[in-house]
Amino acid sequence: MSFRTAELAQRWQQQWPEALRAWGRFTRVHPPLLCASTGRARREGLHGSFAMFRLSDRTVVLDLTAAVELGLAEHGVEVMAHEVGHHVLCPADLADSARLLARVRRGLPGLERHAAVVANLYADLLINDRLQRSRGLDMAGVYQRMRGPKGDNPLWAFYMRTYELLWALPRGTLTDGVDEDTDADASLAARVARVYAHDWLAGAGGFAMLCYRYLAELAERDVTRLLARTCEPGVHAGDDVPGLSADDDGPLVHPLHDPSVNDFAPEQDGEPEEAEGQAPAGGQHREPFEYGQILRQLGFDLSDEDISARYYRERAAPHLVPFPVRPRPAPSEPLPEGLEPWDVGEPLEQVDWLASTLRSPLVVPGLTTVQRHFGVTESGGGDPEPVDLDIYVDSSGSMPNPRKQVSYLTLAGAVLALSALRVGARVQATLWSGTRQVLVTDGFVRDETAVLRVLTGFFGGATAFPLPTLRDTYARPRRTTHIVVISDDGVDTMFQHADEQGRPGSDIAAAALAAAGGGGTLLLNLWSEHRLAALEAMAPGWDVHRVTDWAQLVDFAAAFSRRTYDRSRA
CATH class of the missing domain: 3.40.50.410 (von Willebrand factor, type A domain)
Incomplete structure (x- = not known):
């Protein structure tokens, strides 16, 4: 650990309580894992980014070397508070992360492979807007530090323009200028972030539909570079994602046609229709191939066999018989069945003195002494052997x-x-x-x-x-x-x-x-x-x-x- 990263680790460790307080006095998360080198961060599951919130064990993982290179040494509270937001606000846990991915995939027909990028951008948008507006943190300063040369990346320009509109920043603060169409899309995205701030899953599909045309213009290399700017959850093969086989997503509507987002959109009668070119809503359950794709986009390294076993185990669960319960028998009292002679050599406490005295006023051990005989209650039969x-x-x-x-x-x-x-x-x-x-x-x-x-x-x-x-x-x-x-x-x-x-x-x-x-x-x-x-x-x-x-x-x-x-x- 260099002197610079050691000093940064100490400073950020001291700022950790302040980052937690940004989400409330009672927020409790494991202390952050401050990695002095990028290699150590990769061993902890952090790839292509400088920070992540590991949903599997609720731990913030930070690459201090990358943070220094990006010029974020003075923004420790903002960086750590943002990662805690992935636990408190969006997506909170693996199940919600999976549902978010599934919703975003429906908004990207033919480009589902980029769903993880868009889901991260959407979650970051909600978290950063909450921290900037309601908590007074300088999230805009973080993105100004990270601005750097972006090349011709229309999706990033659209995304940064959305922040400028959300936070009323002068045009050009985070972007190098955008055209009118991009500005209109960014305006809709900002409205989605505000309207669906407390029902974020409902807005995820609309945000993905806004990102669609920009993703279609990008090469795979540029999308990968964009992913390096975002945060991703860490998972382990043994983690469980309950309910993923169920397809409970409602129909999607483009934000332009969403009356909640666009004041000039016509009111929808009944259920909203799918946007033109959009894949229709699924049935009650996802297909196994889609189930596997979502798991892999979450970060699971599973074979086709393991994915299929998970899928059918979850689908079968509602139809299984209950686990057998073996009732505990009620305690039984000894059942007295009569008297029998008590002889010398048997335990003295077994003598029934009252019965012996009633039998003969002169008690002669072994001759007139008697003891109570108790019967044994027959227990029920054992559990039948299953077929x-x-x-x-x-x-x-x-x-x-x-x-x-x-x-x-x-x-x-x-x-x-x-x-x-x-x-x-x-x-x-x-x-x-x-x-x-x-x-x-x-x-x-x-x-x-x-x-x-x-x-x-x-x-x-x-x-x-x-x-x-x-x-x-x-x-x-x-x-x-x-x-x-x-x-x-x-x-x-x-x-x-x-x-x-x-x-x-x-x-x-x-x-x-x-x-x-x-x-x-x-x-x-x-x-x-x-x-x-x-x-x-x-x-x-x-x-x-x-x-x-x-x-x-x-x-x-x-x-x-x-x-x-x-x-x-x-």
């Missing part, structure tokens, strides 16, 4: 890829498997498509991640039920198990084909059903009642359940789980 689950999910070419779009086969499988695991059962999951296209867990396991990795895989090949897997699973006796097959009419390969040894599939299926002992279910999306009747004839002893829409699989899986595994219904 294991052996699940086979079709992954042929007619099925969706669960990592790209919602697969209700995968979701139904997740509901069944996670419910079984929740009550202590073991699960074997098998994903199948064509011959030798089979993915299976390592037998019956209690590891939900291993199960979800299988269920979220994809082959997209031909259709051939994995008869060898079914045969080998029940070649030896095992615990009571229920077999579930999720497919469409391609399930007929389970009964009409033969294994590599020439054994008919119908024989293998019948033997497996008998050995499992817990029954078997064929959950099938079938186009006609005629096809249902044909499969029922092929599969005697199996419970063949027909759905006509893939989404109905989830309803059946939830109902089946409640019947089979919900102990609270017993």
Whole structure:
């Protein structure tokens, strides 16, 4: 640590309480992490910026070397108060940060890759305006220090002009001049910041739409340089972002057509319409690919397998059975059942002196002494052993890829498997498509991640039920198990084909059903009642359940789980 950074670290540490007070007397955040070198800051997760608020552990991380190079040594209170604002005001936590990103992405159709930049700019705008106007901090001075040569960056010029309008600064204080269109956009952005200051998520999409045309003019290199001027949250792979799979965003409207922002905009009748060229509002849930993109833009370094497992675990959660609760038995009193002789050598305190005296006024130990005999109340039986689950999910070419779009086969499988695991059962999951296209867990396991990795895989090949897997699973006796097959009419390969040894599939299926002992279910999306009747004839002893829409699989899986595994219904 150089003398200059050491002195700066001491000074900023002393200014930390003042930075906290900018957000109220009762604001409490971990002390800042003052990194003497850029290398140390990078090891703490700070890349491309001189400061960040790490949402995962609520810590301000500062690169003192970069702060000195930018000329911000005299603005410690402003810099640290700004970072605390990411915790107090926007986005506050990972869940809100994810919702902000999702909203901004909807305002940038085709340019969603830049959503993190715009989300940071928007959050900074709200925080800086609050600190400059309401707390009296010199945020304008910070941006004057950071001004430097910007090159031809229209987005930065639009953004700086917005600050000039918000803070009534003379034109040219933060910009080198802008054209009339940019000035009009900046005026709308300033109004968005004020109108939606206390409902910032509602204004995020409109701000993104204002940024759209400037981003379209920029090269990737210029956008990256702009990101280096902003702050970003730090995350760890183990952090959770609850509720991200739900798409609860309302429709977007351009600020020019928003009566709350533009006094001359016509009033909207009913729900506002999407702006021209804007992607329509999503359904009730995001697709898995969008879910993954948002996680990665938040900073998560996750594989496709991990992202898919998170997505389907969250989607399945509302349909799972409750965790089993073992009631504590009420304490029971000893039950007296009569008298029996007390003999010398037994504990003296067991003598019932009253009963002994009533029996004979002359008490002779071992002859007239008696003791009370107490019975034992029989306890209830133990918890029943849950039925294991052996699940086979079709992954042929007619099925969706669960990592790209919602697969209700995968979701139904997740509901069944996670419910079984929740009550202590073991699960074997098998994903199948064509011959030798089979993915299976390592037998019956209690590891939900291993199960979800299988269920979220994809082959997209031909259709051939994995008869060898079914045969080998029940070649030896095992615990009571229920077999579930999720497919469409391609399930007929389970009964009409033969294994590599020439054994008919119908024989293998019948033997497996008998050995499992817990029954078997064929959950099938079938186009006609005629096809249902044909499969029922092929599969005697199996419970063949027909759905006509893939989404109905989830309803059946939830109902089946409640019947089979919900102990609270017993």
